[in-house]
Amino acid sequence: MNQSEENKKKVIVRVCIGTGGLAAGGKEVIEAFKKAIADFCVDIDLDFTCHYQKVGCRGFCARDVLVDVVDGDTSVTYQGIKPDIAKRIVEEHLIKGEPVKEWLIDDSYHAFHAKQLKILLKDCGTIDPEDIHAYVKVGGYDAIKKILSSMIPEDVIAEIKASGIRGRGGAGFPTGVKWEACRKAPGDVKYIVCNADEGDPGAFMDRSIIEGNPHSVIEGMMIAAYAVGSNLGYVYIRAEYPAAVDRLKLAMAQAHEMGYLGNNLFGSGFSFDLRIKLGAGAFVCGEETALIASIEGERGMPRAKPPFPVQKGLWGKPTVINNVETLSNIPYIIRNGAAWYSSIGTEKSKGTKVFALTGKVKNTGLIEVPMGIRLGEIIYDIGGGIIGDKKFKAVQTGGPSGGCIPAELLDTPVDYESLGRVGSIIGSGGMVVLDETNCMVNIAKFFLEFTQAESCGKCVPCRIGTKRLLEILDRITKGLGREGDIELLEGLCAGVKSASLCGLGQTAPNPILSTLKYFRSEYETHIREKKCPAKVCKDLLTYSIIDAACTGCGACKRACPAGAISGEKKKPHRIDPEMCIKCGACFDTCKFASVDRE
Amino acid sequence: MAGLATVFGSGAMTNSIPEIVNNDLIFVIGSNTTETHPIIGLKMKKAFRKGAKLIVADPRRIDLVRFADLWLRQKPGTDVALLNSMMHVILRESLEDNEFIANHAEGFEQFRASLAEFTPEVGEKITGVPKAKIREAAVLYANAERAAIYYTMGMTQHTHGTDNVFSIANLALMTGNLGRESVGVNPLRGQNNVQGASDMACAPDVLPGYQKVDALQVRERFEKEWGVVLPGKAGLTATEMTEAALNGSLKAMYIMGENPVLSDPDMRHTVKALKNLEFLVVQDIFLTETAALADVVLPASSFAEKDGTFTNTERRVQRVRKVLTPPGDAREDSWIIAEISKRLGYEMKYHAMEDVMQEIGRLWPAMAGISYSRIEKRGLQWPCPTSDHPGTPYLFKGGFPRGKGRFTTVPYRPSAELPDGEYPFLLSTGRQLFQYHTGTMTRKTSAIEAIAGGRPYVEIHPDDAARLHIADGQKITVSSRRGSIEIAARITERPLEGMVFIPFHFTEAAANVLTNTALDPVCKIPEFKVCAVKIEVS
Amino acid sequence: MVKVTIDGKTATVPEGITVLDAAKRLHITIPTLCHHPKLSPFGGCRLCLVEIKGVPRPVTSCTTPVADGMEATTTSPNLENLRRTVLELVLSDHPNDCMVCERAGDCTLQELAYSYGIRENRFEGERRTYAKRDGNPFIERDMEKCIMCGRCVKVCEEVEGVGAIDFAYRGFKSKICPPFERDLDCEFCGQCVAVCPTGALTGKLWKQKGRQKDVREVETTCGYCGCGCNLTLHVKGNEVTRVDSKAETLNEGWLCVKGRFGYSFIGSTERLTTPLIRREGKLEPASWDEALDYVAGRLKGIKEEHGSDALAGLSSARCTNEENYLFQKLIRAAIGTNNVDHCARY
Amino acid sequence: MSEILDDIIARYREKDGNVIFLLQETQEALGYIPEEAVGYFSKKLEIPSSRFFGVVTFYSQFHLKPRGKNIISVCCGTACHVKGGSKIADRVLRDLALSAEGETTEDGKFTFEIVRCVGACSIAPVVLVNNRAYAEMSADGTSKILREIKKKESDESK
Known part of the structure; x- marks a missing residue:
């Protein structure tokens, strides 16, 4: 590098390499930029140097790969970038100064962000998660420094209590109260555990936070540790999240190097260190006591409460377990004050909540909204409505522990109490939108399949009860449902809910109960008429070809894996119902809508 | 057991089994407790769960080692050196209980001097246990609140078995670890009624209740009760009987429920002795190896076919009840004894078995308070002198029967026969979990035979096996100066290198073909635990 | 000490005990299946659920410690309904073959099904089916009858210190088995058999040896090692058909392989x-x-020819006190020598 | 193998390790959990084998048999399910001629697994091929990927 190189202006190309970004080719995009620049360098003496910044999830995964080009004070965002577009951006934008209009973000991008309030996700998509200085630059580790220099633990707890923050892992227990209980529990050795075993299908906010802003979690844990009197923390994280694990390890190493983890932090006498424990793939380990068992190296079978972990947790010592999102909020609360935080949200649910908005909405992605926003606003304003402008049917919140909320309740505010009232929960923040082509019995069955497979097997209601629930649902979707099945489901759901040992079993019936509550007629149609109104349940469907519409192109015949379709060219074809395996290949293949599914 | 009796005036477990769970330090030396006394093993495990520390001193990696905080792997036969050097450390670090010594013991000063030479360095040299571990064990034991020592035949079946027991007693006396709940010295008795058989004086020098035969007043009391004149000269011990049979001075033997052919050392020697008798009567439930040599065999009863009592290792007298009639013409042992006695002109008159118990109580005050009705539900531990006495869970609460406990100076003496060039391996013998003694009962129990029967084995260290090119399960020949057996090798890290171990239950490859008849000079116990053997690959 | 009220009865009980134990002190019976007083609490069967004032959902009384002023209810229509549901669920995954089961009459599950009068079961569906295989001669493991109470796992770990079996797999497929589902390879103490509340674990030697009728139970003392364990012999006719031990004995009901299974020598044809x-x-x-x-x-x-001292008696540490006493008396009084000893010398 | 396992044990002793750590490292090094490895750990560490087996079979991460060269994981989390993940799973089964999830093809080239949410719900349905995520997949698209891998495999074996 010669002197002139150093004097050149710096252009930053910021690329999303969250899971969505990676899957869409984030890394390849960076390589393409590098290659394009190198190619141009051969012929032209560029008047800038290009720096690359990999950032975590920016939320709008549906438009990945998202690329920011930052040139001095101006920042331009591109969406849907593929590697082959990089060359054009380099040539037209970086060299000639003309942004490439057709790939610039559009209105949907703005609409997606308009109603969001980003606290956690703000830094998540902008700072380099692999550089501790990036976090420090935006105020990172100020909160812990502030605490260590000016607050006693009880003050910290009071501040957290005043902020009103409640656990973001599912149950919504007030965080400050939990800390206080642990602080007061007798014992010299206490632990802080960060629950990053995000197991809910349809939720990925914790992963995104760790990938995008790992230091905020570490700082949150430090604050919690100081408040309860702990010197050692564990991050229990899914082994299935290798990128997040690597980020976290790197962040820990950097924090150690900077003296932010270890002994006598900032000369305060307070020491704190962290260890990582990899979860080995068991949903139930999201449950506090199962998680403790797992950290101890045991089968993740929940233990009876009381005693609660804050009294007798890891290795029998008082332990606070908070989830990633909760901990990540803590530094922001300390930095900006409890009053600021509690001004956001509703009376009982404070702050913002991150949701994974997925399913049949146009704008899928990770969103952060103030508590109290209405469901409809999320789905229509942020989510942009239903794909293909189909009819909205329900939104499933809270994963396998949650429920399905129908169209008539879209005005429901999103907070702990309101969602509870309509039979669902906020949970960890999964929000899956369903449209008219989704069968609600099938959805309930899907969740029961999940909980049944993930039941640890310790207690009877969950081990056998969820199995029996699933079997009843299965026979209903197969056209073998009987009168009385709905009542049987209701009775057993009630039993499993109140008799199960842990949260998994206690909430497993929720998807059934909420679909029964709002979509009972769908169950009845399955049972009495042996029909699936949404045309999902395979065994209740028959495929046939509408002679009048069939052109005899033969596409369906070629697609049929069972050889059930016959017919001469250019003449209407026939499906042999005996041979048909109801896979739907013909239906999907036919370009003339001549396959009838009933 | 003579050792403990000499020191304290009584030779039995000082504590009871339920006290084990409250130990905070358990020192197991020469006892494979979990295999030989499984239920006592469970109590120990319960204590470990409650936080008790465990020191195991054993040349073999026995199962208990899994639970041990400290494992001292002494060479077989070097226990005295190990214990002496532990005591050396205790004195050096002033951990002894001077108050206890002053009030309850005698002969300390002389004894103290004898320990001077047993530095941990010397201990390490003799025993092979690192001196740091010797020190650690000494400190752990001396500092514990509720320490108890447990030992069995690993201590006693040596030519210096009595010395070993003296050493254990010295250690306990020095630290004042006696006379309290969960604190004491506990020889675990190997068989269901060893304690009872000893109490009942099936022993040549005492009458029931450890009352000396040579004491005139004692004899007079018995003569009065029994109505005969009793001999005042001590008789022969079991091992002396074998010698007497060989030299012809003993002509006839009546053996009840015992199988010395398999259980005594040097099997060929034993068989020769028994064959040399003019007349041999054996009373048993099976045709044992010994019964097969008899002139008359009398069919007797199993424990389920008779009424009576057993006294377990903690001195607890418990009921045995008749639930079956003996098979065929078999009879209860007591009936047989009485019939023979009658035919010898001495009639034994009892209406019921309990009459016998009452007679015992009249002659031995420690059992005077025990009657069948009192032990209907739960047994009582002697001493129990009166019918309202609750029994005695632990001994020496107020002091020792002989007044003060006596320190005994114990020099280190090597075992009688140690490995040499010709017989380079050290053989130790003992039991395994599934079998019992000579197998008279267990080997006739088909389920046990299926899992652990008919497969005698010799444990050999992997390094030795590798050196001799022995494969696991391979038949090898083990020979001593007395005989040789063919037996399957079991390669395991349980024994020390240079050491082999054979369980003695199996007649097919009887360990006691090999063992040495050398006796402890006091107790006349043979040295089952150490002899020299060689190994040849067949 | 804390004050608790259970079903309207008030008592002062030690701190730290469970609601179940407190109820026991008040002579209130709460049904249990997985609980065992000598093992650590599990809370898996959910039968012992009770309602506690101020607690939103029922809790297991076997795991919940008492608290001062606690008010608990052990029976209510809701609780009984839950218990019934739990029992029906357990029975829906249990073979219906009490008529040939070795445990019939001695089975906690059967007892509970009987007392709840469960004849019809609302639930039906897949039942776990396992091929029976276990190559050991002592313990029959019929895992289709296993209700996953975990007592066997705990007794093996907590009491025996062995850990030969553990829970494996999870959910409906969970089972208790030796590692890699091989044959049981352990000390065969049979503690697991003793604590099993159903017919999942039984003694192989018990098979078809007789049910309750005509079986006498007699208390006695084990004839093997010096521990002196108290045994209960089950006797039918002139045969010992089973050996076990009661929980209140000195050995707490625990036995070893010899004590529990080593009894068939009594009836050996080689006697x-x-x-x-x-x-x-x-x-x-x-x-x-x-x-x-x-x-x-x-x-x-x-x-007469050689004198009394030419004779000797050798007695046995396996015979009773009375026999040993009589034996030495025979040798001393009838023969006239002190040449008497026993094998305990070794 | 014992050298690998000894190394794992050494690291286990260094950290406040546990059974799960041992197994994770073993699987990382050997690709699965062989019975002999468990026996080895059990003997060296005096932890009953039954505990290892209990843990191995509890967590879905662990495998008792070697897995195929290529791991095809179809996500069947909620978002993927509502967008047709199960159809993709059916197709993979058919293409690889397997009868159930979790199986490995006879030639050892492919293992097919259903995973419960990989946390990439906004790009559902997702298929992971050797841990690389493919966004918004279809049954046909998956078939195409499988064909490509098969071709590459057969080219390599030539």
């Missing part, structure tokens, strides 16, 4: 059933009178 006298080198059957007269005659003869 000596008649006196034998050696004639021309061979041992031949004889009558008692013949044998006893012969023995007495020979002993008397030798004594």
Whole structure:
């Protein structure tokens, strides 16, 4: 590098390499930029140097790969970038100064962000998660420094209590109260555990936070540790999240190097260190006591409460377990004050909540909204409505522990109490939108399949009860449902809910109960008429070809894996119902809508 | 057991089994407790769960080692050196209980001097246990609140078995670890009624209740009760009987429920002795190896076919009840004894078995308070002198029967026969979990035979096996100066290198073909635990 | 000490005990299946659920410690309904073969099904089916009857310190098995059999040896090692059909493989059933009178010829106190020598 | 193998390790959990084998048999399910001629697994091929990927 190189202006190309970004080719995009620049360098003496910044999830995964080009004070965002577009951006934008209009973000991008309030996700998509200085630059580790220099633990707890923050892992227990209980529990050795075993299908906010802003979690844990009197923390994280694990390890190493983890932090006498424990793939380990068992190296079978972990947790010592999102909020609360935080949200649910908005909405992605926003606003304003402008049917919140909320309740505010009232929960923040082509019995069955497979097997209601629930649902979707099945489901759901040992079993019936509550007629149609109104349940469907519409192109015949379709060219074809395996290949293949599914 | 009796005036477990769970330090030396006394093993495990520390001193990696905080792997036969050097450390670090010594013991000063030479360095040299571990064990034991020592035949079946027991007693006396709940010295008795058989004086020098035969007043009391004149000269011990049979001075033997052919050392020697008798009567439930040599065999009863009592290792007298009639013409042992006695002109008159118990109580005050009705539900531990006495869970609460406990100076003496060039391996013998003694009962129990029967084995260290090119399960020949057996090798890290171990239950490859008849000079116990053997690959 | 009220009855109980134990002190019975007083609490069967004032959902009384002022209810329509549901669920995954089950009449599950009068079961569906395989001669493991209470796992770990079995897999497929589902390879103490509340674990030796009727139970003391465990012999006719031990004994009901399973030697066909006298080198059957007269005659003869000390007796540490006493008395009083010893010397 | 396992044990002793750590490292090094490895750990560490087996079979991460060269994981989390993940799973089964999830093809080239949410719900349905995520997949698209891998495999073996 010669002197002139150093004097050149710096252009930053910021690329999303969250899971969505990676899957869409984030890394390849960076390589393409590098290659394009190198190619141009051969012929032209560029008047800038290009720096690359990999950032975590920016939320709008549906438009990945998202690329920011930052040139001095101006920042331009591109969406849907593929590697082959990089060359054009380099040539037209970086060299000639003309942004490439057709790939610039559009209105949907703005609409997606308009109603969001980003606290956690703000830094998540902008700072380099692999550089501790990036976090420090935006105020990172100020909160812990502030605490260590000016607050006693009880003050910290009071501040957290005043902020009103409640656990973001599912149950919504007030965080400050939990800390206080642990602080007061007798014992010299206490632990802080960060629950990053995000197991809910349809939720990925914790992963995104760790990938995008790992230091905020570490700082949150430090604050919690100081408040309860702990010197050692564990991050229990899914082994299935290798990128997040690597980020976290790197962040820990950097924090150690900077003296932010270890002994006598900032000369305060307070020491704190962290260890990582990899979860080995068991949903139930999201449950506090199962998680403790797992950290101890045991089968993740929940233990009876009381005693609660804050009294007798890891290795029998008082332990606070908070989830990633909760901990990540803590530094922001300390930095900006409890009053600021509690001004956001509703009376009982404070702050913002991150949701994974997925399913049949146009704008899928990770969103952060103030508590109290209405469901409809999320789905229509942020989510942009239903794909293909189909009819909205329900939104499933809270994963396998949650429920399905129908169209008539879209005005429901999103907070702990309101969602509870309509039979669902906020949970960890999964929000899956369903449209008219989704069968609600099938959805309930899907969740029961999940909980049944993930039941640890310790207690009877969950081990056998969820199995029996699933079997009843299965026979209903197969056209073998009987009168009385709905009542049987209701009775057993009630039993499993109140008799199960842990949260998994206690909430497993929720998807059934909420679909029964709002979509009972769908169950009845399955049972009495042996029909699936949404045309999902395979065994209740028959495929046939509408002679009048069939052109005899033969596409369906070629697609049929069972050889059930016959017919001469250019003449209407026939499906042999005996041979048909109801896979739907013909239906999907036919370009003339001549396959009838009933 | 003579050792403990000499020191304290009584030779039995000082504590009871339920006290084990409250130990905070358990020192197991020469006892494979979990295999030989499984239920006592469970109590120990319960204590470990409650936080008790465990020191195991054993040349073999026995199962208990899994639970041990400290494992001292002494060479077989070097226990005295190990214990002496532990005591050396205790004195050096002033951990002894001077108050206890002053009030309850005698002969300390002389004894103290004898320990001077047993530095941990010397201990390490003799025993092979690192001196740091010797020190650690000494400190752990001396500092514990509720320490108890447990030992069995690993201590006693040596030519210096009595010395070993003296050493254990010295250690306990020095630290004042006696006379309290969960604190004491506990020889675990190997068989269901060893304690009872000893109490009942099936022993040549005492009458029931450890009352000396040579004491005139004692004899007079018995003569009065029994109505005969009793001999005042001590008789022969079991091992002396074998010698007497060989030299012809003993002509006839009546053996009840015992199988010395398999259980005594040097099997060929034993068989020769028994064959040399003019007349041999054996009373048993099976045709044992010994019964097969008899002139008359009398069919007797199993424990389920008779009424009576057993006294377990903690001195607890418990009921045995008749639930079956003996098979065929078999009879209860007591009936047989009485019939023979009658035919010898001495009639034994009892209406019921309990009459016998009452007679015992009249002659031995420690059992005077025990009657069948009192032990209907739960047994009582002697001493129990009166019918309202609750029994005695632990001994020496107020002091020792002989007044003060006596320190005994114990020099280190090597075992009688140690490995040499010709017989380079050290053989130790003992039991395994599934079998019992000579197998008279267990080997006739088909389920046990299926899992652990008919497969005698010799444990050999992997390094030795590798050196001799022995494969696991391979038949090898083990020979001593007395005989040789063919037996399957079991390669395991349980024994020390240079050491082999054979369980003695199996007649097919009887360990006691090999063992040495050398006796402890006091107790006349043979040295089952150490002899020299060689190994040849067949 | 804390004050608790259970079903309206108030008592002062030690701090730290469970609601279940407190109820026991008040003579209130709460149904249980997985609970065992000597093992750590599990809370898996959910039968012992109770309602506690101020607690939103029922809690298991076997795991919940008492608190001062606690008010608990052990029975209510809701609780009984839950218990019934739980039992029906358990039975829906349990073979319906009490008629041939070795545990019938001694089975907690059967007892509960009986007391709740469960004849019809609302639930049906897949039942776990396992091929029976276990190559050991002591313990029959019929895991289809296993209700996953975990007592066997805990007794093996907490009491025996062995850990030969553990829970494996999860959910409906969970089962208790030796590692890699191989045959049981352990100490065969049978503690697991003793604590199993159903027919999942039984003694192989018990098989078809008799049910409750005509079986007598007699308390006695084990004839093996020096521990002196208290045994209960189950006797039918003139045969010991089973051995176990009661929980309130000194050995707490625990036994070892020999004590629990090593009893069949009693009925061995190899037992000596008649006196034998050696004639021309061979041992031949004889009558008692013949044998006893012969023995007495020979002993008397030798004594007369060589003196009392030419005779000796060797007794046994396996015989009773009374027998040993009589034996030495015979040797001393009838023969007149102190040449008497026993094998305990070793 | 014992050298690998000894190394794992050494690291286990260094950290406040546990059974799960041992197994994770073993699987990382050997690709699965062989019975002999468990026996080895059990003997060296005096932890009953039954505990290892209990843990191995509890967590879905662990495998008792070697897995195929290529791991095809179809996500069947909620978002993927509502967008047709199960159809993709059916197709993979058919293409690889397997009868159930979790199986490995006879030639050892492919293992097919259903995973419960990989946390990439906004790009559902997702298929992971050797841990690389493919966004918004279809049954046909998956078939195409499988064909490509098969071709590459057969080219390599030539």
